[in-house]
Amino acid sequence: MYTETAMLGLDVPLRASERAYRQLRGEILNGLLAPGAALLEVEQAERIGVSRTPLREAVARLIADGLVVGRRGRGFEVTDISVDSIFELYELRQALEVQAIRLAATRREPTVFIELRKAFVSAPELLDQGDAGVHRYYLMIDELEDAVDAAVENPFLVGALRAVRTHLARIRRLARRNPLRLRAAAAEHLLIIDAIIAGDPSLAAHATHIHLHQSLVSVLAAIDEDSAAVVE
Amino acid sequence: MYTETAMLGLDVPLRASERAYRQLRGEILNGLLAPGAALLEVEQAERIGVSRTPLREAVARLIADGLVVGRRGRGFEVTDISVDSIFELYELRQALEVQAIRLAATRREPTVFIELRKAFVSAPELLDQGDAGVHRYYLMIDELEDAVDAAVENPFLVGALRAVRTHLARIRRLARRNPLRLRAAAAEHLLIIDAIIAGDPSLAAHATHIHLHQSLVSVLAAIDEDSAAVVE
DNA sequence: ATTGCGGTTTCTGTATACACAATCGCAATC
DNA sequence: GATTGCGATTGTGTATACAGAAACCGCAAT
Structure with a gap:
């Protein structure tokens, strides 16, 4: 066992x-x-x-x-998903991701993120390619997360991040896919990557904070629309 | 089940x-x-x-x-406890406790913390009373943690904090009790409580950051002394 | 229509048996 | 002395039986 x-x-x-x-x-x-x-x-x-x-x-x-x-x-x-629970999860997510990004910007191997940057520069074209492109984009997000996890070099923190991502997966399913938001998110990720490459923990932290805020706003808006659509 | x-x-x-x-x-x-x-x-x-x-x-x-x-x-x-794992745990702890304190300072019911403050003002006398006083002091720490958890109103965050505390309990056991450090920690806690009462999230966060840093330094020093004592 | 009670059914917590996997000890070989 | 192979022993993953707990259902009383 x-x-x-x-x-x-x-x-x-x-x-x-x-x-x-x-x-x-x-x-x-x-x-x-x-x-x-x-x-x-x-x-x-x-x-x-x-x-x-x-x-x-x-x-x-x-x-x-x-x-x-x-x-x-x-x-x-x-377990249930409520608007409250989404807020709560994002509060935890913010604490963890901001810390992780600070550490990644401090401890990183720039080459890894330079490679990732190349991919993210092309994200807008990718997102124009329909479902296959969007799918590839999400794989890139996964790769970025993996790179940050590896750069952080902290199993406790990575474990906590993974627990948060499990719940996020469910929330993302609930939120309608929004092409404008995906494009904006790609730009936000690019800025985060640049801050990591530059070894600037403060910029990375702030960019992450803004990214998470916009993500939360987008998720809540999508759920609000869905609720309105369900009104009888 | x-x-x-x-x-x-x-x-x-x-x-x-x-x-x-x-x-x-x-x-x-x-x-x-x-x-x-x-x-x-x-x-x-x-x-x-x-x-x-x-x-x-x-x-x-x-x-x-x-x-x-x-x-x-x-x-x-x-699971093992290494100096690395202590550092890692404190990195996670800092992210979580700083977020929790910010939220507690924002959402708190001041009366709870005003009562706690009264107890912490007397901490130095308590710490002079030997083992029974120290034990009572640790109970006060528990009460402060419970109050912060309740003020935070975020089950995800509280759950993550509790997981961290489980590991901390083991680490504390390894670290020799240091009377000077306990007195300093009591003052740090008092400042944190004051910041919560004042509803100042930024002061609370910074005070917490400093408290955790001093705690880590103290733990590592104690473990270092123990390692030296074990040298053959 | 609502409530309470008793009997029945279903579900859970645990113990244990069985088959397979992993480890250990010993002897043979180099 | 070191390595390898084999058989015996020990440990794990799973299925299933059993006892007790919990839920459900039907019926009678109000």
Whole structure:
């Protein structure tokens, strides 16, 4: 026990508990299991095709992730997403990302970020290419995050950032994709990268703060529109 | 499943998994299970007097807490504490506590902190009373933390702070108690409380930053002395 | 229509058995 | 002495049985 299955690439069959964890996590993140959804241990074990023991292990991990919460009496439920919880998450996100960017701007290997900069300079063209371009753009964001994580050299901080990103993934799903916002965000990322390359922690921190603020405004606006659309 | 046993005060027997969790956690935090200690599932289940199933649940939670890590092959081990890990934890702690203090200074109910201030004004006399006084002082620190958590009104942030405090408890155990430092820390806390009462987020943040820096310096100095004492 | 109670059903926490994986100890070989 | 291979032992992941807890449902009383 207690090792997660080795990363992709090894010909090792997934343990049942890992399979259950990944399935449930994926379904929560992609919205199939909606916020607030109530789930029972026996029914989920049967649906996924594992026995209760590995299902319980998967659920325990999802509880630790904050994606589900135990209910009194029976079962567990997918955690809710409210406007309040989005604000709260962004408050935590800001504290962590500003610290991470400061450290990355201090400790970085510039070459990594210089390569990333080249890609981000082309982001507007990429975003004009439709879905495939947008998908590639999101991969670039992931690469930037990975580079910052590596530059930070702090497992505690990176762990906390990853926990935040898990929740963000769900929130992003709720927010409608806004082309103008994506273009603006690309420019904000470029500025952050430039600050990191320049080794200027203060500029990097402030640029990140502004980026997060604009991101939050955009998310909330999108959710507001959706709510209005649902009005009966 | 998956509710932790109700808080103290209810006449409900502890579940085996909860009992195992508390015992292992307590032993890790008090140093009985030392950093790096390798443990086996079967032996710990027998030692604690539960079957493997609740022991596994307890260990999974300790893994989520960052207090133990799974080993390849067999068993699990208590996470190590290194000088690097202390630095890293303080980097995360600073990001979180500075954000929390800013929010507390903005959202607080002054009366709570005015009461706390009265207690902290007397801290020097308390610290002169030997072990009982020091113990009471640490309780006051806990009360201040609780008050800040409540003022922050952000479960994500409070959860992250609590995770950091778990690790800090171990580090504090390693550091020798230093009476001069305790007195200085009491003054630093008083300044932080005053900034919260005044509703000045910037002063509160800076005072917190300085307090954490001095705390880190003190911890590292204590560990350095201990290392020197251990030299053979 | 609402409430309370008892019986039934379903669910959870735990123990334990089983199959497979990992480790250890010992003997043989170089 | 160091290395390798093999069998025995120990440990882990999982399935399942059992006991107790919790929820649900039906019926009677108000």
